[in-house]
Amino acid sequence: MNKWRELVLVGGGHTHALVLHELAKRPLYQTHITLISDVEYAPYSGMLPGHVAGFYTHEEMHIDLPKLCKKAGADFLHASVNSIDLDARCPLVNGQKLGPKADLISINVGSTPDSHGVPGVAEWAIPSKPVPQLLAGWERLKTAAESAAQPLRVVVVGGGAGGVELTLAMQFQTCGKADYTLVNNGPQIMSGHNDGARERLSAVLIQRGVTVMLENSVTEVKANGVHLQNGRWLPADYIFWVTSPAPPAWLRESSLALTDGGFIRVKPTLQTIHHPWVFAAGDVASIENQRTPKSGVFAVRMAKPLTANLRAFLENDPLSPFKPQKNFLSLIGTADGKAVASHRWLAMHSRLMWTWKDWIDRRFMRQFG
Numbered sequence: 001m002n003k004w005r006e007l008v009l010v011g012g013g014h015t016h017a018l019v020l021h022e023l024a025k026r027p028l029y030q031t032h033i034t035l036i037s038d039v040e041y042a043p044y045s046g047m048l049p050g051h052v053a054g055f056y057t058h059e060e061m062h063i064d065l066p067k068l069c070k071k072a073g074a075d076f077l078h079a080s081v082n083s084i085d086l087d088a089r090c091p092l093v094n095g096q097k098l099g100p101k102a103d104l105i106s107i108n109v110g111s112t113p114d115s116h117g118v119p120g121v122a123e124w125a126i127p128s129k130p131v132p133q134l135l136a137g138w139e140r141l142k143t144a145a146e147s148a149a150q151p152l153r154v155v156v157v158g159g160g161a162g163g164v165e166l167t168l169a170m171q172f173q174t175c176g177k178a179d180y181t182l183v184n185n186g187p188q189i190m191s192g193h194n195d196g197a198r199e200r201l202s203a204v205l206i207q208r209g210v211t212v213m214l215e216n217s218v219t220e221v222k223a224n225g226v227h228l229q230n231g232r233w234l235p236a237d238y239i240f241w242v243t244s245p246a247p248p249a250w251l252r253e254s255s256l257a258l259t260d261g262g263f264i265r266v267k268p269t270l271q272t273i274h275h276p277w278v279f280a281a282g283d284v285a286s287i288e289n290q291r292t293p294k295s296g297v298f299a300v301r302m303a304k305p306l307t308a309n310l311r312a313f314l315e316n317d318p319l320s321p322f323k324p325q326k327n328f329l330s331l332i333g334t335a336d337g338k339a340v341a342s343h344r345w346l347a348m349h350s351r352l353m354w355t356w357k358d359w360i361d362r363r364f365m366r367q368f369g
């Protein structure tokens with residue numbers, strides 16, 4: 001009789017949630033699965049700004065990981081991994097081995113916003129990830145805004161889709177009780193999107209009273225504001241940090257091959273380049289010779305090929321490459337019952353686009369219900 005194999009999933013991101021969903025429908029042969037996650041309820045990024053805007057409850061935008069594991073016949077371990085012992089084939093938590101000796105490990109721990117070495121970020125800014133920290137910061141701001149004698153001053157650093165969508169969601173909920181400034185280091189918001197989408201979102205930001213500061217870098221964060229590269233001091237009661245994604249620092253403790261930026265280098269099969277039995281997916285993975293965007297859309301798209309390749313690896317079958325689509329649709333909510341659609345050169349801002357986004361996101365979450 002064949003011996004049982006051990007598959008250890010580190011992190012319950014979008015990709016692993018879908019892998020577990022697939023494995024619940026079609027289990028792996030004689031394989032015991034363990035999921036290690038630092039949260040029991042995994043946030044779904046597509047609904048995050050909508051939750052802040054008050055359109056979705058906490059429950060509606062979170063995946064119940066222990067329940068999902070139960071369906072997939074997997075063990076759930078609630079812990080924060082901070083290294084991987086590749087010789088012992090085991091994740092480590094504060095130097096201690098956790099979980100069984102693995103035949104296969106897959107890593108899907110996401111990213112956090114890059115502090116770019118700016119002093120004071122860790123102490124004073126509210127990061128967009130981990131999401132529980134963002135939501136705790138948002139709750140503090142919301143509560144303070146309700147009783148503030150004067151409008152609170154809020155600075156959001158990072159003018160990508162996440163920063164813009166989050167700003168509009170927070171502004172919608174605290175209208176008249178907080179003033180928002182969006183600081184972006186590039187010459188325009190939403191780099192990577194078309195001009196039409198940028199113009200529509202810029203117009204919404206202006207209409208909603210958000211001050212947008214372009215080509216401005218934050219050089220230091222203090223308790224009561226931020227210093228800008230141009231020498232200006234911007235006073236703030238709350239500072240949200242929504243910059244480009246950076247990998248978890250603990251990866252440097254493992255001997256996995258990393259990019260210069262610290263992301264895990266993987267082949268198109270999502271196998272790490274020197275350890276074929278270790279896979280990585282989602283924001284944390286960097287596919288060799290590809291520039292796959294770090295977004296929930298791609299983390300979701302990696303789920304099917306990852307599941308297929310984990311299965312193929314265990315069955316000694318050939319593995320297939322993940323082929324990312326070049327063009328993809330983005331739907332950015334404007335927290336007024338509308339969304340901006342951005343696809344290649346096409347842009348549209350309407351209620352229909354929000355209805356469409358809401359339908360896509362609710363359908364995604366229904367899989368885990």
Ligand SMILES: Cc1cc2nc3c(=O)[nH]c(=O)nc-3n(C[C@H](O)[C@H](O)[C@H](O)COP(=O)(O)OP(=O)(O)OC[C@H]3O[C@@H](n4cnc5c(N)ncnc54)[C@H](O)[C@@H]3O)c2cc1C
Nearest residue numbers: 011013014038045081109110128162282283295296297299
């Ligand atoms: C405000 C905002 C809005 C966004 N909106 C969108 C959007 O609308 N559409 C879109 O496509 N993308 C969006 N994104 C980007 C999206 O959030 C990420 O690209 C996506 O979440 C990456 O998915 P992932 O599967 O790699 O990891 P994640 O979904 O981030 O999940 C990683 C998981 O691993 C867990 N974890 C982390 N470290 C450890 C550890 N050491 N041990 C154990 N567990 C660990 C985390 O708790 C988390 O549950 C948004 C981002 C932000 C900040």
